[in-house]
Amino acid sequence: MDDDAKLYAIGEVARRTGLSVSAIRFYSDAGVVAPAAHTASGHRLYDVHAIARLEFVSTLRELDAGLEDVRSLLDGRVTLTDLATAHLARLEQHARRTRVRLAVLRTIVKQETEAGQVILMHKLVAMSDDERDRLIDEFWNEATEGVDGDDAFFAMLRSHRPVLPDDPSAEQLEAWIELGNLVRDGDFRRAVRDQLRETFATAGASVMLSAEMLGEFDRGGAILQDAHDAQLAGVPSDSPRAGEIATRYVEFLGRVSGDDDTPEFRRKVARDLVRVEELHRESIEEAATSPDPHTRYQSLVATINGTADEYASFMPYAWLRAAVDPSP
Incomplete structure (x- = not known):
């Protein structure tokens, strides 16, 4: 048959x-x-x-x-693609709700949360982008109130803010819950304000944190980014491209310090890059546990924005050091 x-x-x-x-x-x-x-x-x-x-x-x-x-x-009333698309949307929505619940529960366990705070946590994770922006603006308004500092520096601080993605991971949600609690806390706001006051009371702070100097730092950061990109692309540190980046970096530091591009200054720049690399590694290790309020704020924002790994892997210093001063 x-x-x-x-x-x-x-x-x-x-x-x-x-x-x-x-x-x-x-x-x-x-x-x-x-x-x-x-x-x-x-x-x-x-x-x-x-x-x-x-x-x-x-x-x-x-x-x-x-x-x-x-x-x-x-029965032929819908196609397989239509069915899969609709079902995928439902599952993704369910997955998002699950991640929210996991983040709240993990935070409760980590922080030994009191019952009254659970409602606040749910409100934090349910906030819209506009509501999060308003909360961050309120925080910086209070943290900078009465601080005699440069508006350009304050604008730079405000620009580094959390942007929770449409489909956040549990880690990003946990970071937002912690940050949301921190920026609402009066003691934390006062701690950041006190830190800013101490910063601007330091000798030379008005010059180092001026709009002109911040612009220079931005230009220096762009050169370091070029060095990072060249290193990732496999550009040798003794190539013409590396030499061009190194010269731009030395000239940038020379404008800041008033030094000329000499062999001695290049050796100093190369030595400083060793310390810069050490400081970068230390900042990564200390960010998660640092008692410094602004450092903790930056660390949480980096986790929320998904840039923490990118910052940790940003290591062009040895490559640039060899390009600046090829001598041992």
Whole structure:
């Protein structure tokens, strides 16, 4: 007999599909997969097409598709792509809710949270982008109030703010919960304000933190980024491209310090780059546990924005040092 015409008893269908007999009966009674025929005594018989249909239905159900969705697909009312798209959206929404719950629960465990704070945590994770921006603006308004400093520096501080992605990870949500709690805390706001006052009270702070100097730092940062990109691209440190970047960096530091591009100044720049690399490594290690309020703020923002790994891997210093001063 041709395989297409061969009929199988429900027990054999169960063995072939891995479904239980009761499940096969359920799909038959629900009108999802009807038997091809019945025996004289009323037992159901299935052909290979019905078996294939049952396996397909089983797969869809394992993917958590609803029975009505499956029926609509098999009846031709929706396409498989339409069904998958709608189901994927539901699963992604469920996954986001799960990540939110995980973040809140992890924070409760880590911080030994009191019952009253749980409501605040839920409000924090449910905030819109505009609400988060307002909270950060309120924080910086209070933290900078009464501080005699440069507006350009304050604008730079405000620009480094959390931007929670549409589909945040549990780690990003946990960081936002911690940051949201911190920036609402009056003691933290006062600590940041006191730190800013101490910073601007330091000798030379008004010059080093002026708009002109901040612009210079931006230009220096752009040169370091070029060095980082060249290093990642495999550009040798003794190549003409590396020499051009090194010269720009030395000239940038010379403008700041008033030094000319001499062999002695280059050796000093190379030595300083060793220390810069050490400070970079130390800042990565200390960021998560630093008692310094602004450092903790920056660390949490970097986690929320997904730039923490990028900062940790930013290490062009040895490459640039060799380009600036190729002598041992």
